[in-house]
Structure formats: C-alpha cells, structure tokens
Amino acid sequence: MTTTGTRDCGCGCGGASSSSSSSSGGGAPPAPGFRAGGPVRPVFFAGQLLTEDDLGALATWTAGRVRSHNRLRYVSPEGLGAVLCGLSVDCGTCAPGVVRIGPGHAVDGAGNDIPVACAEDVDVVALAREYRASGGGCQDDEPCPPGPERVYGLFLRHEEEFAEPAAPYDPGDGCTPAGCVPTRVREGHRYLVRRVPDAQASRLCALLRRRFDDRRAFLESCLGEVRPSSQELTEWLTARLDVNGDLCDRAPRELLCEVPFRQPGNDVRLNRLRKDSAWRAFEAYLRAAVRSLLVVPCPDGCAPDVLIAVVTLDGCDVVRAVPAGRRGTHLPDPAEAQWRPRLAELVERDAGTPELLTFVLDLLDVTGCQPSRDHT
Structure with missing residues (x-):
C-alpha cells in the first residue's frame, strides 16, 4: 500500500486531537488566559499502559515539529519549497531522453525533507508522455512528437509507503484483526514533469505598493528641500489610509482631520498651517507603515512539488536541461537578510522621517519592487 506524503501545511487549524479537549484532565486546571490549539504531545509516567496511539502520537508530534521548523526556515511566503543543496542535472547519459539527477536535499512546501542519496537517472520523455496522457500539455498520438521544442519543469515530490508488515499478537479474544499490518513508513520521492510555472508576484512588493503607492517620485520629493504641497500630501495620505485599514494607529487619520480647510485667496499663514498639519499626518503614517514591515x-x-530543473525536449531527445527553482545555501532571501536588521535598528531608536524615507526608497531598490532612482 502506498500513500503520498502529508499535504497538511502544519498550521494546526484544521482540527485538534481528541486529547486536546482534555488538556487539564486529572491535573491542574489551565492557567487563566490559556488557549489551546497548539500540537499535543504525549506524557509518560511509571506504570502507564502504553498503546499504539501513545507511541504514534509521539512520532506524529516529532515529525510535525521537524516539518514546522523546515517551513519557517526554508519555505517561501508563497508556500514554495527549495533545493537546499545538490540535485544537479546532467545530460551525459547513454540513453536519449534521460537526465541524471545528482545527490542532494530538498524541502517541499509542507516542510517534508526530500533527500536523494545517490545519483539517479530520470526518463524525462516517459514522464512527459505520462503528463500528456493525464491531460497536461498537448494531446499527441505519437509517443514522442517531433519539434518544435517542448519545455517542461522537472519536479521532485515527497512520498511515503507502508512497509515491513507483521502479524499482530493474537490474545485469543477473537477481536484482534487477522492478517498483517505495516510496522514502518518508508519515506521516498517521485519525479514528475509539468509545465514550467509562471513567476509568482512578490507578496512583499504587493504590500509595499499598498503601503507607499507606486509613485516613487512622490516619496523622493518628500526628501527634497521643497516638500509636496498640502493638497498633494492630503490626497496621497487619504488614498493610503483608504486601503491600509489594517494599520492599527489612529494618529494619521486624526492628524489628517486637523488639517484646516482651504480658504479662498492666498492666506500665507493658513497655507503654512495646512502644509505643516498635513506633514505631521504624513510623518505619523510613515512611522506606522514602516513599523508594520x-x-x-x-x-x-x-x-x-519542488522544481529542480527545466528540461527542453525535441522529440525523444533532451536538448537542454538546466537547474531551476529556489536554490542556494543562503535561505531565506539574502535581500531580506540585508534590510530586516536595518529596519529593526531604525524602529528601536525611533528614527526620524528622513531616515525612514531613505530606508523605504532603498528597500524598493533592494527588493526590485520599483526601479532605481536613475530610471524614474
């Protein structure tokens, strides 16, 4: 019997173990304010009658902790796994349509480890044929349709199977099921091909656009000697507040409401008061938006599935195979490791508006969410 690896993301929100509802049974009552919902691990004591449920719960808890650590350490915000090392791709095999995958290690989006201990030959043509037969890609009568060249993504998937069956002890009560039951779960992997996935939009870039708009010139003008007018500040800030209701800070909106209404004529004192009031509201919003990061x-x-290579086929021949997917020993993203310490330092010492604006503009450069100043 074969079973695929778990697809639970490890959030713990899909239901709790029956034992979680009796976390205080027989013991001290839970502390005030305690909220159950985390994983439940078994506790052992002298004289306890252990059952398969107790030992299975311990194995489940341990495996869940490992997956949770892997997800937080290696999985992208979009839920994509990564190749941690190795898994090179080589076309130097004797068989056409076959690539050789080197040893390595990957982690899928659920946090499952996928070790490949030895180099393995993978028949990409056969996998592509299975993919087309299942409804993916083009429907072709020929097993190996000739060109034009076809490009596929080669993926690695974690799978498990039950192994080493054994007959359970029969106490003679007539209740124990007859036959053998598995005593082990053997972890393994499978290769498959699909179309190369489209690049996913960065969640960070989407957040930055929502927090700071996509008009870089406005932020840069706030660093200049001549600040934007009160009208420009209030319009920009009103638009930001309308789409950033998750910022739990009333100060920007309250300060914006204190901006005096524009009056007919050219009252210099009123215009200065309007601009200063709008700038204070802008500064309050900037602090809240930067802290949210x-x-x-x-x-x-x-x-x-973890993308490990992009393979190009021409008929039954592999004409190109290159490593692909999230790779590298510097996970998480080096760009994130570059700006997050700086962000923490700015927030800790309550940096002023010029430093916060400079940080936001540099962040747009580092993440590639907006072009550099030279391209505006």
Missing part, C-alpha cells in the same frame, strides 16, 4: 510573513500554502 517588522512582521515576517508566514508561508501561505504548501506546494507539494
């Missing part, structure tokens, strides 16, 4: 997003979803 302290939150590190958790992985959203758990893609079961």
Whole structure:
C-alpha cells in the first residue's frame, strides 16, 4: 500500500486531537488566559499502559515539529519549497531522453525533507508522455512528437509507503484483526514533469505598493528641500489610509482631520498651517507603515512539488536541461537578510522621517519592487 506524503501545511487549524479537549484532565486546571490549539504531545509516567496511539502520537508530534521548523526556515511566503543543496542535472547519459539527477536535499512546501542519496537517472520523455496522457500539455498520438521544442519543469515530490508488515499478537479474544499490518513508513520521492510555472508576484512588493503607492517620485520629493504641497500630501495620505485599514494607529487619520480647510485667496499663514498639519499626518503614517514591515510573513500554502530543473525536449531527445527553482545555501532571501536588521535598528531608536524615507526608497531598490532612482 502506498500513500503520498502529508499535504497538511502544519498550521494546526484544521482540527485538534481528541486529547486536546482534555488538556487539564486529572491535573491542574489551565492557567487563566490559556488557549489551546497548539500540537499535543504525549506524557509518560511509571506504570502507564502504553498503546499504539501513545507511541504514534509521539512520532506524529516529532515529525510535525521537524516539518514546522523546515517551513519557517526554508519555505517561501508563497508556500514554495527549495533545493537546499545538490540535485544537479546532467545530460551525459547513454540513453536519449534521460537526465541524471545528482545527490542532494530538498524541502517541499509542507516542510517534508526530500533527500536523494545517490545519483539517479530520470526518463524525462516517459514522464512527459505520462503528463500528456493525464491531460497536461498537448494531446499527441505519437509517443514522442517531433519539434518544435517542448519545455517542461522537472519536479521532485515527497512520498511515503507502508512497509515491513507483521502479524499482530493474537490474545485469543477473537477481536484482534487477522492478517498483517505495516510496522514502518518508508519515506521516498517521485519525479514528475509539468509545465514550467509562471513567476509568482512578490507578496512583499504587493504590500509595499499598498503601503507607499507606486509613485516613487512622490516619496523622493518628500526628501527634497521643497516638500509636496498640502493638497498633494492630503490626497496621497487619504488614498493610503483608504486601503491600509489594517494599520492599527489612529494618529494619521486624526492628524489628517486637523488639517484646516482651504480658504479662498492666498492666506500665507493658513497655507503654512495646512502644509505643516498635513506633514505631521504624513510623518505619523510613515512611522506606522514602516513599523508594520517588522512582521515576517508566514508561508501561505504548501506546494507539494519542488522544481529542480527545466528540461527542453525535441522529440525523444533532451536538448537542454538546466537547474531551476529556489536554490542556494543562503535561505531565506539574502535581500531580506540585508534590510530586516536595518529596519529593526531604525524602529528601536525611533528614527526620524528622513531616515525612514531613505530606508523605504532603498528597500524598493533592494527588493526590485520599483526601479532605481536613475530610471524614474
């Protein structure tokens, strides 16, 4: 019997163990304010009658902790796994349509480890044929349709199977099921091909656009000697507040409401008061928006397959195979490791508006969410 690896992302929100509802049974009552919902691990004591449920719960808890650590350490905010090392791709095999995958290690979106201990030959043509037969790609009558060249993504998937069956002890009560039951779960992997996935939009870039708009010139003008007018500040800030209701800070909106209404004529004192009031509201919003970036997003979803290569076929021949997917020993993203310490330092010492604006503009450069100043 074969079973695929778990697709649970490890959030713990899909239901709790029956034992979680009796966390205080027989013991001290839970502390005031305690909220159950985390994983439940078994507790052992002298004289306890252990059952398969107790030992299975311990194995489940341990495996869940490992997956949770892997997800938080290696999985992208979009739920994509990564190749941690190795898994090179080589076309130097004797068989056409076959590539050789080197040893290595990957982690899928659910946090499952996928070790490949030895180099393995993978028949990409056969996998592509299975993919087309299942409805993917083009429907072709020929097993190996000739060109034009066809490009596929080669993926690695974690799978498990029950192994080493044994007959359970029969106490003679007539209740124990007859036959053998598995005593082990053997972990393994499977290769498959699909179309090369489209690049996903960065969640960070989407957040930055929502927090700071996509008009870089406005932020840069706030650093200049001549600041934007009160009208420009209030219009920009009103638009930001309308789409950033998750910022739990009333100060920007209250300060914006204190901006005096524009009057007919050219009252210099009133114009100065309007601009100063709008600038204070802008500064309050900027502080709140920058502080919100302290939150590190958790992985959203758990893609079961890890992209390891992009393979180009021409008929039954592999004409090109290159490593692909999220790779590298510097996970998480080096760009994130570059700006997050700086963000923490700015927030800790309550940096002023010029430093916060400079940080936001540099962040747009580092993440590639907006072009550099030279291209505006």
